[in-house]
Amino acid sequence: MVVGMSSDPQFDQFQGTSSYIASDELRHAVNVAVALGRPLLVRGEPGTGKTLLAENLAAALGLPLIRWHVKSTTKAKDGLYVYDTVARLHDSRFGGDVRDIAKYIKLGPLGEALSSSSRVVLLIDEIDKADIEFPNDLLLELDAMRFRIDETGREVVAAERPIVIITSNNEKELPDAFLRRCVFHYIQFPDRELMTRIVRVHHPDITDRVLDNALEAFFSLRATPRLRKKPSTSELIDWICALKKSGVDLSKVGHGIPFLGTLLKTESDVELVQKRAKA
Amino acid sequence: MLIDFLFELRRRKLPVSTHEWMALMEAMALGLHESSLDGFYHLCRTLCVKDIAQYDAYDEAFLAYFKDIHTDSLQLTEQLRAWLADPKLLEGLTDEQREALKGLDLEKLRELFEQRLREQKERHDGGNRWIGTGGTSPFGTGGFNPNGMRVGGGGGRSAMAVADQRLFKEYRRDVVLDVRQIDVALRGLRRLGREGAQEELDLDETIDQTCKNAGELEVIFRPPRRNRVKVVLLMDVGGSMDPHSELVSRLFTAASRTGRFAKFRSYYFHNCVYNSVYEDAQFRKGLPVADLLATSDRDEKLVVVGDALMHPAELLDPGGSMYLYTSTRASGIEWLRRLAHYFRSSAWLNPEPERFWSGTTIEVIASVFPMYALTLDGLAQAVRFLVRGGERPRVGDPSKWVRAMGS
Numbered sequence: 001m002v003v004g005m006s007s008d009p010q011f012d013q014f015q016g017t018s019s020y021i022a023s024d025e026l027r028h029a030v031n032v033a034v035a036l037g038r039p040l041l042v043r044g045e046p047g048t049g050k051t052l053l054a055e056n057l058a059a060a061l062g063l064p065l066i067r068w069h070v071k072s073t074t075k076a077k078d079g080l081y082v083y084d085t086v087a088r089l090h091d092s093r094f095g096g097d098v099r100d101i102a103k104y105i106k107l108g109p110l111g112e113a114l115s116s117s118s119r120v121v122l123l124i125d126e127i128d129k130a131d132i133e134f135p136n137d138l139l140l141e142l143d144a145m146r147f148r149i150d151e152t153g154r155e156v157v158a159a160e161r162p163i164v165i166i167t168s169n170n171e172k173e174l175p176d177a178f179l180r181r182c183v184f185h186y187i188q189f190p191d192r193e194l195m196t197r198i199v200r201v202h203h204p205d206i207t208d209r210v211l212d213n214a215l216e217a218f219f220s221l222r223a224t225p226r227l228r229k230k231p232s233t234s235e236l237i238d239w240i241c242a243l244k245k246s247g248v249d250l251s252k253v254g255h256g257i258p259f260l261g262t263l264l265k266t267e268s269d270v271e272l273v274q275k276r277a278k279a
Numbered sequence: 280m281l282i283d284f285l286f287e288l289r290r291r292k293l294p295v296s297t298h299e300w301m302a303l304m305e306a307m308a309l310g311l312h313e314s315s316l317d318g319f320y321h322l323c324r325t326l327c328v329k330d331i332a333q334y335d336a337y338d339e340a341f342l343a344y345f346k347d348i349h350t351d352s353l354q355l356t357e358q359l360r361a362w363l364a365d366p367k368l369l370e371g372l373t374d375e376q377r378e379a380l381k382g383l384d385l386e387k388l389r390e391l392f393e394q395r396l397r398e399q400k401e402r403h404d405g406g407n408r409w410i411g412t413g414g415t416s417p418f419g420t421g422g423f424n425p426n427g428m429r430v431g432g433g434g435g436r437s438a439m440a441v442a443d444q445r446l447f448k449e450y451r452r453d454v455v456l457d458v459r460q461i462d463v464a465l466r467g468l469r470r471l472g473r474e475g476a477q478e479e480l481d482l483d484e485t486i487d488q489t490c491k492n493a494g495e496l497e498v499i500f501r502p503p504r505r506n507r508v509k510v511v512l513l514m515d516v517g518g519s520m521d522p523h524s525e526l527v528s529r530l531f532t533a534a535s536r537t538g539r540f541a542k543f544r545s546y547y548f549h550n551c552v553y554n555s556v557y558e559d560a561q562f563r564k565g566l567p568v569a570d571l572l573a574t575s576d577r578d579e580k581l582v583v584v585g586d587a588l589m590h591p592a593e594l595l596d597p598g599g600s601m602y603l604y605t606s607t608r609a610s611g612i613e614w615l616r617r618l619a620h621y622f623r624s625s626a627w628l629n630p631e632p633e634r635f636w637s638g639t640t641i642e643v644i645a646s647v648f649p650m651y652a653l654t655l656d657g658l659a660q661a662v663r664f665l666v667r668g669g670e671r672p673r674v675g676d677p678s679k680w681v682r683a684m685g686s
Contacts, residue, residue: 182329
């Protein structure tokens with residue numbers, strides 16, 4: 001596909017950064033989301049750089065990044081603001097002035113992004129970790145980019161629509177109404193060629209032969225059937241780091257893989273691979 | 280002109296909404312498609328298709344619309360299904376013919392089938408040799424051979440083997456009627472534990488501590504209680520299970536409600552579990568049983584739903600699989616044993632009325648899995664067994680099967 005022939009110079013804002021290699025399709029999706037002012041929903045295997053995308057987008061555009069790491073207990077309203085009733089109750093015990101409720105309103109990450117006077121990048125990380133209704137509760141705020149603090153009656157309206165990057169690990173189905181409002185991109189696991197470029201960015205001094213051997217071992221490990229968790233890009237980079245520091249020469253090791261623990265994170269996977277290596 | 284493309288997409292079951300289409304128009308007005316077809320391809324996909332599973336259908340729609348190329352595989356499948364679903368029934372077989380049809384064993388049948396599949400070049404209806412519909416050949420669908428091998432479609436309750444994809448309804452439908460009753464029964468299937476963040480106000484403890492503090496407020500939080508039970512549900516679909524599909528879908532609806540279990544996975548199988556279970560009721564996405572076990576904790580609860588009715592050969596003979604192309608040396612009962620041994624607690628729910636259980640393969644399977652009727656009572660008992668253990672229900676007399684099972 002052709003990227004970079006845009007008639008609008010504003011469009012191709014994101015080209016990847018020196019430390020983040022993005023595929024053409026991903027760059028295009030990011031630029032569409034930025035131009036339309038819609039959230040970008042990024043899905044893909046863990047470790048394919050979904051979270052890093054937001055960081056690097058913010059760095060590339062020179063905008064501040066606000067992160068919202070969603071957990072299983074996160075409520076949509078917490079992202080906007082929290083009214084700290086306990087602190088107010090506590091203060092009232094000690095005779096403090098508690099008449100100003102606004103003092104006890106703490107903006108959450110989404111609230112902060114919307115009240116910011118300049119444009120920001122908001123990362124909503126792992127949205128599928130939360131309750132299934134969670135994305136639906138955000139529809140209005142993400143659409144209108146405004147919300148109201150009920151306790152004080154204050155209306156927060158975004159001066160400039162923030163760039164919203166949402167990541168999901170495919171653990172749960174997301175509601176249709178939410179999906180309709182997003183720009184969607186699925187990050188495919190990098191092929192060997194792209195992976196070579198990615199590793200080079202992180203380890204510029206690595207020699208071709210070492211890189212070749214490492215990738216060979218890595219991709220054959222990924223092809224092992226029945227792995228509970230396949231090693232990801234970020235684990236590959238850690239592993240190469242360990243190889244370099246220890247000075248182990250992969251081509252001389254033979255069948256066994258050194259520092260297997262950096263690539264495989266469950267006991268059963270390690271056992272499985274060791275068993276296959278012996279066979 | 281592009282509005283036709285929208286309908287092309289929707290015709291292929293891509294749930295593109297007006298909302299998304301307007302966004303696409305807006306994006307094109309901004310020139311985001313870069314005035315190229317390639318650009319439009321990516322722009323439209325990123326805005327209108329939100330599931331990687333639908334990418335293929337999108338590609339087809341795109342090709343069909345923009346290049347006049349018809350790779351109508353979706354429709355082709357429909358035509359095939361329609362053909363298989365409409366077997367011509369042959370009537371008026373003579374007694375002699377009926378007699379001749381009996382007494383072919385599975386091994387011989389399979390050899391013959393493969394041999395004939397190689398020889399056959401065209402569709403056949405009727406006749407007594409080729410694979411087709413109607414007819415008295417042991418192979419095909421809608422035929423009259425009691426020991427025959429069914430090829431696709433058709434109903435009936437004891438076809439020996441099926442060698443083709445069939446039409447099965449996906450069980451995932453939201454049936455509301457009576458789901459509540461099942462809901463209530465399943466509520467027992469839980470092991471509560473306080474886990475995670477301390478976010479619930481512990482009122483009793485707060486009052487206690489505040490009193491001890493001589494009235495100084497002391498607020499105590501605790502984590503909320505959550506269900507920690509994990510469930511793997513295996514469902515038998517198609518064939519003899521068709522009459523029960525409504526009931527099974529209700530069970531599925533209730534069990535798959537979000538938040539019910541800490542982890543819930545469901546798979547399909549046909550007749551008996553062999554090498555693989557399937558993620559969809561069309562048996563397209565297989566998951567080897569070994570992989571299922573590798574990705575499961577032994578503490579997960581295994582619940583199997585099925586009528587456990589089949590030809591004894593399908594259960595006891597090594598390689599008695601319904602799927603000719605996936606058969607292995609292990610028998611169906613062996614696969615079931617592996618499952619039952621791996622999971623610490625498991626139960627089989629059977630929609631077949633209990634009075635029909637004796638003298639069938641249900642007795643054999645009940646010696647491997649604790650067998651309960653898929654009624655509210657049976658469900659409640661199964662839930663009790665899964666949570667607390669205890670004595671397994673006795674079904675019939677499996678001793679007469681022991682010889683057949685060779686153990």
